[in-house]
Amino acid sequence: xxxxxxxxxxxxxxxxxxxxxxxxxxxxxxxxxxxxxxxxxxxxxxxxxxxxxxxxxxxxxxxxxxxxxxxxxxxxxxxxxxxxxxxxxxxxxxxxxxxxxxxxxxxxxxxxxxxxxxxxxxxxxxxxxxxxxxxxxxxxxxxxxxxxxxxxxxxxxxxxxxxxxxxxxxxxxxxxxxxxxxxxxxxxxxxxxxxxxxxxxxxxxxxxxxxxxxxxxxxxxxxxxxxxxxxxxxxxxxxxxxxxxxxxxxxxxxxxxxxxxxxxxxxxxxxxxxxxxxxxxxxxxxxxxxxxxxxxxxxxxxxxxxxxxxxxxxx
Amino acid sequence: xxxxxxxxxxxxxxxxxxxxxxxxxxxxxxxxxxxxxxxxxxxxxxxxxxxxxxxxxxxxxxxxxxxxxxxxxxxxxxxxxxxxxxxxxxxxxxxxxxxxxxxxxxxxxxxxxxxxxxxxxxxxxxxxxxxxxxxxxxxxxxxxxxxxxxxxxxxxxxxxxxxxxxxxxxxxxxxxxxxxxxxxxxxxxxxxxxxxxxxxxxxxxxxxxxxxxxxxxxxxxxxxxxxxxxxxxxxxxxxxxxxxxxxxxxxxxxxxxxxxxxxxxxxxxxxxxxxxxxxxxxxxxxxxxxxxxxxxxxxxxxxxxxxxxxxxxxxxxxxxxxxxxxxxxxxxxxxxxxxxxxxxxxxxxxxxxxxxxxxxxxxxxxxxxxxxxxxxxxxxxxxxxxxxxxxxxxxxxxxxxxxxxxxxxxxxxxxxxxxxxxxxxxxxxxxxxx
Numbered sequence: 001x002x003x004x005x006x007x008x009x010x011x012x013x014x015x016x017x018x019x020x021x022x023x024x025x026x027x028x029x030x031x032x033x034x035x036x037x038x039x040x041x042x043x044x045x046x047x048x049x050x051x052x053x054x055x056x057x058x059x060x061x062x063x064x065x066x067x068x069x070x071x072x073x074x075x076x077x078x079x080x081x082x083x084x085x086x087x088x089x090x091x092x093x094x095x096x097x098x099x100x101x102x103x104x105x106x107x108x109x110x111x112x113x114x115x116x117x118x119x120x121x122x123x124x125x126x127x128x129x130x131x132x133x134x135x136x137x138x139x140x141x142x143x144x145x146x147x148x149x150x151x152x153x154x155x156x157x158x159x160x161x162x163x164x165x166x167x168x169x170x171x172x173x174x175x176x177x178x179x180x181x182x183x184x185x186x187x188x189x190x191x192x193x194x195x196x197x198x199x200x201x202x203x204x205x206x207x208x209x210x211x212x213x214x215x216x217x218x219x220x221x222x223x224x225x226x227x228x229x230x231x232x233x234x235x236x237x238x239x240x241x242x243x244x245x246x247x248x249x250x251x252x253x254x255x256x257x258x259x260x261x262x263x264x265x266x267x268x269x270x271x272x273x274x275x276x277x278x279x280x281x282x283x284x285x286x287x288x289x290x291x292x293x294x295x296x297x298x299x300x301x302x303x304x305x306x307x308x309x310x311x312x313x314x315x
Numbered sequence: 316x317x318x319x320x321x322x323x324x325x326x327x328x329x330x331x332x333x334x335x336x337x338x339x340x341x342x343x344x345x346x347x348x349x350x351x352x353x354x355x356x357x358x359x360x361x362x363x364x365x366x367x368x369x370x371x372x373x374x375x376x377x378x379x380x381x382x383x384x385x386x387x388x389x390x391x392x393x394x395x396x397x398x399x400x401x402x403x404x405x406x407x408x409x410x411x412x413x414x415x416x417x418x419x420x421x422x423x424x425x426x427x428x429x430x431x432x433x434x435x436x437x438x439x440x441x442x443x444x445x446x447x448x449x450x451x452x453x454x455x456x457x458x459x460x461x462x463x464x465x466x467x468x469x470x471x472x473x474x475x476x477x478x479x480x481x482x483x484x485x486x487x488x489x490x491x492x493x494x495x496x497x498x499x500x501x502x503x504x505x506x507x508x509x510x511x512x513x514x515x516x517x518x519x520x521x522x523x524x525x526x527x528x529x530x531x532x533x534x535x536x537x538x539x540x541x542x543x544x545x546x547x548x549x550x551x552x553x554x555x556x557x558x559x560x561x562x563x564x565x566x567x568x569x570x571x572x573x574x575x576x577x578x579x580x581x582x583x584x585x586x587x588x589x590x591x592x593x594x595x596x597x598x599x600x601x602x603x604x605x606x607x608x609x610x611x612x613x614x615x616x617x618x619x620x621x622x623x624x625x626x627x628x629x630x631x632x633x634x635x636x637x638x639x640x641x642x643x644x645x646x647x648x649x650x651x652x653x654x655x656x657x658x659x660x661x662x663x664x665x666x667x668x669x670x671x672x673x674x675x676x677x678x679x680x681x682x683x684x685x686x687x688x689x690x691x692x693x694x695x696x697x698x699x700x701x702x703x704x705x706x707x708x709x710x711x712x713x714x715x716x717x718x719x720x721x722x723x724x725x726x727x728x729x730x731x732x733x734x735x736x737x738x739x740x741x742x743x744x745x746x747x748x749x
Contacts, residue, residue: 036448082634089637092389095451096590097633099391103583104626111620111685220579224459227452235449280468288467295460302441302453 003134008257009250014142016249017149021204022222023229023241024156025197031236032172033190034091035083038098041223042105043198047071047205048214049109052120060123068202075198079191102219110216120214145207152203153242160238169193228294232301234311243309248294255290343512350504354497363496365612370503371564372608374510376588376600378557383586384594385518386550387530388443389451392458393558393585396431398577399461400559402472403430404566408480419488420567424506427563428556434461435555443547446533458582465574477573480566493567503564510557515597517553526550584611587625591632593639602640620685627677653742662727662734669723676716683709 026040050070054063078101086093121127122141129137160166172179172189180186212218229248233240262282301308350370354363375397382388404427411418442453465472472478483494491498517523525546528536533543566572575581584607592603607625614621636643650656675697682695686704694701695709702709742748 030448034448036452082630086634086637089633091448092387093633093637095389095448096586097630099583099586100626100630100633104623104630107620107623107626111623111681112688114688224455228456231449231452231456277468277470280470284467292460292463292467295456295463298453298456299441299460302444306444 003136004257006133007136007138008254010138010142010146012250012253013246014146014149014249015253016246017146017153018204018208019226019229019249020242020245021149021152022201022226023233023245024153024238025200026226027230027233027236027238027241028169029194029197030230032169032176032193033083035094035098036227037194037197038095038223039078039101039105040098040197040201041219041226042102043071043075043201044205044208044222045109045216045219046074046105047202048120048209048218049113049118049205050202051206051209052113052118052214055120055123060125064203064206067206068199071202071205072195072199076191076195078198079194083194084187084190102223106216106219113216115216117213117215120209122210141211145211148203148207152200156200225294228298231308232294232297234308237308237310240308240310248297251293251297252290255286255293258286261285346511347508350508354500358497360496363500365609367496367500367503367568368612369605369608370500370507371561371568372585372588372604373601374507374564375558375561375585376592376604377511377514377597378554378561379585379589380594380597380600381514381517381526381550381554381557383589384599385523385530386526386547388446388547388551389454389586390554390582391451391455391579391586392461392582393454393554394579394581395458395461395577396435396555396558397562397565397581397585398465398572398574399434400427400431400562401566401572401576402478402562403427403433403559404563405478405480405572406471408482408485408566409478411486412481412484417486420482420485420491420493421488421502421505423485423567424560424563427566428560431559431562432552432556435552439548439551439555443551444544446529446543446547458577458579462574462577462579465577472574473572475574477571479571482567482570499568503568506560506564510560511601514553514557518597522546522549587629591629591639593641593643593645595638596641596645599639599641606640618682618685619689620681623681623685649742649748650738653738653745653747655738655741658741659731659734659738662731666724666727666731669720669727671720672716673720673724676713676718676720679709679713680717683713 022040022044026037029035029037047067050067051063054067082097083094086097126141126144128140130140130143131138168179168184168189172186176186229244230241233244261284353366379393382390404423407426408423438457442457483492493499525541529543529546536543562576588603588607589600591607593599614624632639647656679697679702683704686693694703739748
């Protein structure tokens with residue numbers, strides 16, 4: 001049991017930090033431009049596939065640097081030539097544009113690399129067990145993932161809170177017009193922020209690709225969870241997104257690891273009642289429920305606290 | 316429009332309403348006549364199936380437009396109501412058969428509608444608390460929740476295989492067994508007409524008007540004493556009901572309901588149909604549903620990457636013409652009235668050539684990439700010309716078509732813009748355009 005708790009906590013933290021790499025970019029883009037970027041998870045997927053392809057051509061370490069840059073460049077192009085032109089038609093049009101992009105990117109990825117998972121492997125340098133707890137080998141690559149995400153988290157925090165660029169970005173979050181009046185090029189700030197957000201998603205993709213499955217439906221699987229994270233944490237709140245990422249990462253990891261059901265806790269139902277909704281709920285294991293836990297949390301938080309954990313504003 | 320109405324003398328208003336009324340009923344009657352005559356002209360099994368699918372898609376898209384077009388709620392989970400309606404209809408059909416209730420098949424879509432409505436009533440109050448982006452995200456989350464739950468609650472949703480039923484074993488009405496596709500088509504057409512009239516009437520009620528106001532300016536709606544939340548909730552319930560009707564029709568048509576009915580793909584398709592057709596006009600979603608269903612059925616046999624073309628068409632519509640096809644058509648109405656449309660048409664024809672070339676180039680590029688990567692390498696047949704996907708000739712012609720088409724198209728569309736400006740200026744002078 002202790003073993004399960006330790007391993008699941010580590011995995012949960014890891015998944016949570018990955019979620020935060022994605023949700024941080026998403027929430028900054030959202031609060032700054034009012035655009036919910038539907039294609040954010042697609043940038044994560046592009047990161048994974050670029051990482052895979054570049055690893056094949058030039059090796060993992062250059063790919064770790066190059067793939068996010070590529071994804072960031074694509075993100076900037078999307079902002080410059082897509083969103084900026086659509087802005088005049090309103091937020092719904094912008095949201096729909098990113099929705100269409102997400103759809104198109106998934107199809108392009110499926111066209112280029114097929115629909116089945118690609119063979120994206122952990123680099124040989126990191127392919128060893130880091131330590132052994134209670135007979136379980138914990139892979140070094142996962143420790144590396146955790147380290148990278150924490151490093152990026154610290155860098156992001158420092159840039160936002162301690163530098164002049166961060167100051168301007170923070171100001172542009174709440175008062176874009178005032179920032180424009182002060183002589184800053186708000187359009188360029190938006191483009192850069194969008195690019196950096198996409199690049200962060202790209203990094204998440206490159207490092208998560210070998211550990212999780214790199215497949216053309218990975219964006220569609222992760223996208224909705226990201227939205228749950230940023231609604232749960234409170235729209236536009238970075239600390240909220242951080243807490244929500246960790247909470248959802250931990251909850252989902254623990255749920256997958258647990259195998260209990262109501263039937264195993266309280267004994268099976270009377271079989272003479274026949275199959276019904278009750279028996280379905282009674283017999284389902286926690287692991288089977290794991291995929292819907294984030295969405296259940298979403299419904300609960302909407303009923304209890306509609307602005308999210310740390311959210312302050314009504315959008 | 317309203318401003319002009321009030322400034323015209325009373326007698327003229329009466330005149331225009333009578334004329335408009337005639338034209339208005341004429342359009343509806345013509346639509347019904349087309350629905351009746353269509354299967355007599357195209358009577359093959361394949362076209363009957365297509366017409367049935369298109370009919371279902373139209374009801375579904377119109378129900379979606381109650382949310383998106385009328386109330387301004389962008390939902391990413393509308394298929395939930397469609398799917399639940401389908402399951403409700405299937406369970407109802409099976410119950411009718413096993414209990415021997417005297418309910419004939421034509422009433423089953425009503426129960427589908429009630430299934431969609433029931434879920435909307437339960438979940439809608441929480442969902443419609445806020446509009447805009449938040450509503451969109453929540454709708455996505457709820458859609459995922461329902462889609463995932465449907466695989467857990469096997470006794471209701473039948474797991475992966477779904478719930479199947481037999482439409483012919485229900486009590487007969489007027490001696491119709493609803494075995495042949497033709498009878499099912501007329502059943503769908505009947506429900507299509509009923510639902511379309513009901514949904515059109517809904518846009519004309521005070522509720523429909525206040526929904527438009529909630530879409531445009533919820534704050535001012537609050538000032539005049541309405542609660543936007545309540546209005547959104549009611550609109551959401553209506554949309555859920557008609558989506559359920561569409562789902563019930565689908566259940567009758569396929570005689571099965573499964574988890575794919577409520578999935579993200581179905582939700583995406585209805586969004587595509589509605590938006591490509593145009594959300595600002597009632598007939599927009601109808602056009603969109605016809606086009607998207609037709610493309611979906613037609614493209615699947617021609618290319619393996621038809622979904623990519625959907626995505627590209629959708630992005631193109633969002634970026635270039637957010638009013639959709641209906642918006643494009645209705646843009647020309649003042650020009651037709653002012654008689655200046657003929658001055659624009661030559662520039663359209665001129666622009667059509669490079670635009671088509673650009674489209675061909677894009678298609679050629681996509682197809683050669685797709686066919687090279689899938690390893691089948693079958694030749695691309697473009698207007699009777701066969702291109703081998705692996706040959707440099709194909710790549711070169713694709714590159715020339717894309718680059719050349721793009722530059723010439725830009726120039727020619729600038730000319731269209733100039734011609735358009737001239738035509739609208741004249742139309743404005745003649746008083747047909749505000």
